[in-house]
Amino acid sequence: MMIVGAGSIGLMYAARLARAGISTTLLTRTTAQAQALREQGITLEEKDITSRISIKAAALDEPFFTSTESPNEGLPNQQDWIWLTVKQPHLDDKLLHHIARLAAGGASVLCLQNGIGHMERLQAVIPPENLYAAVSTEGALRVNETTVKHTGNGLLTFGYWSSQEKEVKKAQKMLLQTLSLAGINRELSNQMGNRVYHKLLINAVINPLTAIYGVRNGELPLNPSRKRLMMALHAESESVLRAAGMQDSENSWERLLTICIQTAGNESSMLRDVSAGRSTEVEWINGGISALAKRLNKPSPLNDAMTILIKSLVI
Numbered sequence: 075m076m077i078v079g080a081g082s083i084g085l086m087y088a089a090r091l092a093r094a095g096i097s098t099t100l101l102t103r104t105t106a107q108a109q110a111l112r113e114q115g116i117t118l119e120e121k122d123i124t125s126r127i128s129i130k131a132a133a134l135d136e137p138f139f140t141s142t143e144s145p146n147e148g149l150p151n152q153q154d155w156i157w158l159t160v161k162q163p164h165l166d167d168k169l170l171h172h173i174a175r176l177a178a179g180g181a182s183v184l185c186l187q188n189g190i191g192h193m194e195r196l197q198a199v200i201p202p203e204n205l206y207a208a209v210s211t212e213g214a215l216r217v218n219e220t221t222v223k224h225t226g227n228g229l230l231t232f233g234y235w236s237s238q239e240k241e242v243k244k245a246q247k248m249l250l251q252t253l254s255l256a257g258i259n260r261e262l263s264n265q266m267g268n269r270v271y272h273k274l275l276i277n278a279v280i281n282p283l284t285a286i287y288g289v290r291n292g293e294l295p296l297n298p299s300r301k302r303l304m305m306a307l308h309a310e311s312e313s314v315l316r317a318a319g320m321q322d323s324e325n326s327w328e329r330l331l332t333i334c335i336q337t338a339g340n341e342s343s344m345l346r347d348v349s350a351g352r353s354t355e356v357e358w359i360n361g362g363i364s365a366l367a368k369r370l371n372k373p374s375p376l377n378d379a380m381t382i383l384i385k386s387l388v389i
């Protein structure tokens with residue numbers, strides 16, 4: 075396994091895979107983080123136990139990964155999986171180029187981003203039979219360069235991004251087995267577009283509103299005015315996503331409220347980004363819904379407003 079992006083989700087999955095004895099390499103942005111990981115391993119904080127796990131790590135632009143003299147040396151092969159665990163704003167042309175190069179030997183690419191828009195960009199550089207979308211409901215929070223907290227158990231759902239691809243390949247079976255060996259709850263889906271839309275609907279409501287009001291997920295529906303705004307944003311987003319092809323969205327409002335309760339103590343990722351002054355994923359969440367609405371000739375005033383409001387909070 076090769077995991078690109080040693081943040082919350084990348085460190086959490088890398089630690090659990092490596093702990094199960096699965097060969098795992100973390101590819102970081104900085105050489106300093108790769109060196110710290112090589113020296114100290116990953117400290118994984120779980121509910122009852124904290125463990126230290128040795129890990130292989132390198133910076134993505136270290137000579138080993140960028141060499142043009144022996145371009146295929148050390149690169150992943152057809153049996154391997156490359157997990158992409160960076161955030162949406164990180165996925166620039168340079169990183170896409172790196173990913174394409176890493177995957178040139180036929181490795182499968184698993185993309186764990188929330189929001190929409192990234193898969194279309196990856197589709198331009200990765201063949202459809204090797205490109206997978208994933209939706210994770212696990213919770214993870216990076217404490218520092220080598221320490222991560224596993225904040226909530228969940229499920230990793232993955233499957234081909236292209237609906238044309240049907241064959242269950244050896245690589246998928248291998249990943250299912252590997253995840254099971256690592257104690258990671260997982261399922262294979264042939265409806266990833268739909269899964270991505272369902273997660274998007276949740277993120278489009280909880281993330282911007284918790285960030286604007288500065289509240290944890292559980293507090294959001296407790297105030298009646300905030301709850302009315304949640305309902306209106308949910309109705310608009312659901313209507314756009316249904317028009318775009320989302321299925322099985324009955325009871326999605328109740329599901330949204332259940333997630334607020336299940337993750338009551340969480341600060342949403344957007345609230346955390348805004349508080350830390352980092353760029354957010356709003357452009358790929360509410361901005362993604364606005365872009366779909368525009369394409370479908372539908373109005374999306376609330377999603378448009380969320381995008382502007384969140385962007386104005388991070389200068």
Ligand SMILES: NC(=O)C1=CN([C@@H]2O[C@H](COP(=O)(O)OP(=O)(O)OC[C@H]3O[C@@H](n4cnc5c(N)ncnc54)[C@H](OP(=O)(O)O)[C@@H]3O)[C@@H](O)[C@H]2O)C=CC1
Binds near residue numbers: 080083169216
């Ligand atoms: N955290 C969670 O619980 C969940 C997150 N997700 C989704 O997963 C994705 C990742 O989230 P999360 O882990 O929280 O984000 P983080 O910001 O914690 O991690 C992103 C990591 O990507 C690294 N990165 C950025 N650019 C590059 C690059 N060019 N090369 C290598 N690494 C790079 C960053 O490095 P640096 O720090 O050095 O800049 C950082 O370590 C997001 O789309 C999020 O929505 C989905 C479900 C749950």
Ligand SMILES: CC(C)(CO)C(=O)C(=O)O
Binds near residue numbers: 276280344
């Ligand atoms: C589901 C939710 C809202 C949990 O916090 C999330 O995915 C996020 O914070 O990005």
